[in-house]
Amino acid sequence: MRYAKFIGKVACLLGFITALFANPAEAKLTVVTTIPDLAAIAQEIGGEKVKVQSIAKGYQDPHYVEAKPSYMVQVNQADLLVYVGLQLEIGWLPLLIQGARNPQINPGAKGNLDSSKAIQVLEVPSGELDRSMGDIHPEGNPHYWLDPRNGVLIGQQILDRLKLLSPKDGAYFENNFKTFRDTLTAQIADWEKRIAPFKGIQVVSYHKQFEYLMNWLGFSAVGYVEEKPGIPPTAKHLASLVDLMKERGIKIILIANFTDPKIAQLVAEKSGAKLVVLPTSVGGEEGIDTYSKLFERIVSELEREFKQLQAFNVQRPSVSQP
CATH class of the missing domain: 3.40.50.1980 (Nitrogenase molybdenum iron protein domain)
Structure with a gap:
């Protein structure tokens, strides 16, 4: 009423x-x-x-x-x-x-x-x-x-x-x-050409929101900080995820810039990975006022992080790796 x-x-x-x-x-x-x-x-x-x-x-x-x-x-x-x-x-x-x-x-x-x-x-x-x-x-x-x-x-x-x-x-x-x-x-x-050298790289993501981005650019997620979408992860799940990341040499965790980074940062610290924060929408960061500027920011960030992986001679897991 x-x-x-x-x-x-x-x-x-x-x-x-x-x-x-x-x-x-x-x-x-x-x-x-x-x-x-x-x-x-x-x-x-x-x-x-x-x-x-x-x-x-x-x-x-x-x-x-x-x-x-x-x-x-x-x-x-x-x-x-x-x-x-x-x-x-x-x-x-x-x-x-x-x-x-x-x-x-x-x-x-x-x-x-x-x-x-x-x-x-x-x-x-x-x-x-x-x-x-x-x-x-x-x-x-x-x-x-x-x-x-x-x-x-x-x-x-x-x-x-x-x-x-x-x-x-x-x-x-x-x-x-x-x-x-x-x-x-x-x-x-142009964006595809810049990321092409890094196809096959594997990452961890906080939430299942980068699937279309990864499908387009040719890299993939081997795991997620969330055990189930929208539900805080358990300590057991996080420990298992850290073990998986160490085993496969996963060095990047992707997270949206509106997500609380505390849990993901803890996983990054325990696994030796880096937390990479990405905007997911126009207006998500200063200067992103068009659709194309959103992807220029995302691709530039990914390109920089992937190049650092190569510079430090971090092993890149193969897509076919079980």
């Missing part, structure tokens, strides 16, 4: 704001995204014809975002809602959609875009799932924006939807998308 009254009050506020600021003659398309990477891509394609806002910030864990009334206001004003899908935002996005009372962005409406639909999803689980397995995503790993090749696919979907919502600006959107696609494709070739 209290929640229903709260939603009712928010709806009244949204109606007032809509009437106050509506100006169809001059309005740009309002695009609201769940993460800043989608916002950055939408901005490059929409250009001056769109107003883009992201709910989550680049330094936040997108799994855990508070469904604030201010976000409901943003979603209420949206002509297009773009989200990651694969249940990444399941804990908060449905509440925002319900509270926003905006039929244009409800599931199935042309203003609702699940950008995972064009993606070849990794790690889709099979068999029966239950909560004892941790925070398993039943539709597959949702961190697909960390492969820039998927950024092109995301951009194509956003282009198609913007053209549907504003046909008169279709040629403008097409031209912007072509520039985005061609520029990113050239950058992808």
Whole structure:
């Protein structure tokens, strides 16, 4: 009952704001995204014809975002809602959609875009799932924006939807998308060339969020600091992980910059490895204000760390090693 009254009050506020600021003659398309990477891509394609806002910030864990009334206001004003899908935002996005009372962005409406639909999803689980397995995503790993090749696919979907919502600006959107696609494709070739000498390197990761990045660049994780996704690891698991790292000569632990590094740092110290902190979204670190700058920062960091492995003559495990 209290929640229903709260939603009712928010709806009244949204109606007032809509009437106050509506100006169809001059309005740009309002695009609201769940993460800043989608916002950055939408901005490059929409250009001056769109107003883009992201709910989550680049330094936040997108799994855990508070469904604030201010976000409901943003979603209420949206002509297009773009989200990651694969249940990444399941804990908060449905509440925002319900509270926003905006039929244009409800599931199935042309203003609702699940950008995972064009993606070849990794790690889709099979068999029966239950909560004892941790925070398993039943539709597959949702961190697909960390492969820039998927950024092109995301951009194509956003282009198609913007053209549907504003046909008169279709040629403008097409031209912007072509520039985005061609520029990113050239950058992808450069990034792949820089990391190519290090293919086959094995690392440990804190959480299963770098799978698309590793699949793209050709290195892999032999283990994870988390024993189960979203659940703090046990001492037994950490001891086993340290033993594995020593046995295989694993010298790098990857962790997102929004994750508490204490446990991972302890593993690094006990195993003789280095903790490598990476941004995972646009806005995650100072100076990362575009999608391509995110990958330039990530690739530069990985390139530097991999070169140091070679400089210190650390054995590189083979991919085929059991």
